[in-house]
Amino acid sequence: MHDDEIDLVDIARVLLRRKWWIIGTFLVVTLGALAYGLQQQRVYAYTTSIELGEFGPEEFVAGAASTASTISDRILLSTKRAFLQERDLESMPFDVSVNTPEESSFVNLVSEAPLEDQSLVAEFHKRVFERLRDEHQSRLSIMENQSDAKLKNLRSALETQEKRLSMLEELSVIRNKGSGDEGNVRAEARSGEENMQAELASTDAALTMLLSQLQLSERISEREQAMNELQGEIRDEETKRSWIKPTRAEDVAVASLSPVGTSRALIAVLGAILGGMLGLFMAFMVEFVAKVRESE
The missing domain is CATH 1.10.287 (Helix Hairpins)
Structure with missing residues (x-):
């Protein structure tokens, strides 16, 4: 019964004997995470806010929810197809999401991409906006x-x-x-x-x-x-x-002030934590293998 008890002194001796395994594993994992974080491109969020047209106070050409559905289900698909054909691309280098703030007359186009792709994002957002503006202008003409x-x-x-x-x-x-x-x-x-x-x-x-x-x-x-x-x-x-106001977008593809996504510092911290845990695991694993060999 006494042999089954955990002796903290024995654990400390194991950690001291296998300290280089702990240190080595910690350094390998931490440096690997740091290298991975440094290789990651800084990604920014680009937002285009589209204000819906009005025909009289609080009488909009279309609702924000229905406009977002129109963009997602129809306009984005055809615009992506034409964009890829013109630039001879197999897939879009960035994604486009559509959201509508609650109880507002705005529809936002949001994309995440590196700084070097900002011009591409701006061009694509502009095309989507122009398609929507033309449709709403036709509705305004009918209402007029x-x-x-x-x-x-x-x-x-x-x-x-x-x-x-x-x-x-x-x-x-x-x-x-x-x-x-x-x-x-x-x-x-x-x-x-x-x-x-x-x-x-x-x-x-x-x-x-x-x-x-x-x-x-x-x-x-x-x-x-x-x-x-x-x-x-x-x-x-x-x-x-x-009170007639056409659908409009004052600024196209406005970049966020700071990068989005997982930061390099967070990647390094997570790598250090994971390196410490794996180092302890490797120390006990090596000690266990050594004990097995001795018993044989």
Whole structure:
């Protein structure tokens, strides 16, 4: 039972006897990791932010999510094919990812590549952006044509309402004049006690004129309300027309301030840790082999 216990002194003696194995393994692995890190090219992230076109405040030509899907599923594929054929390449020297920040009107193209490939990344991002801009410009043109037709109809309807309102106002003036003349007739009828029938006819005519005047006032009010609504719709549509913004990208393939990916320092640290662990493993393995040989 006593022989199964781990003796720390014996472990320390093993480590001292096999120290050169530990040191050698540590140095080999650490120097290998350092050499690997130094051979790795510094890779930077290049970002192109595309702002979606607008046709009126908060009314975009296309949604950010649908635009990202369009780029990933269709535009990237055809653009890559043409890019590879022009440059006689078998595969793309870098990848392109598409992301959309939450609740924003931006779509980002992101690629990781060395500094010497920045011009290639910029050219490819520019082609993708131009394809998307052309598609959105076509949609903007359609929306402009629809807006022109809508404005034309609204202005025509407003002009019709204005004419009808003018006619009703003229009719109201004529009715008022007629009402005044009828009052004179009624006064004359009252002066002649012998003409009772004329007085009754005058009273009926006055009531009829009063009802007609109330109906005219109601129609005039309805026309004015309809005109106000049409004028509001025209102002809203004109505001949209003044807010037209095409899809745009201010900067193409902007490089990150520092390299991305695993840094050389981290590779060296991980190599040192791995070298120490392998060194201890090699020390005990060599000691074990030596014990086996002695027992034989």
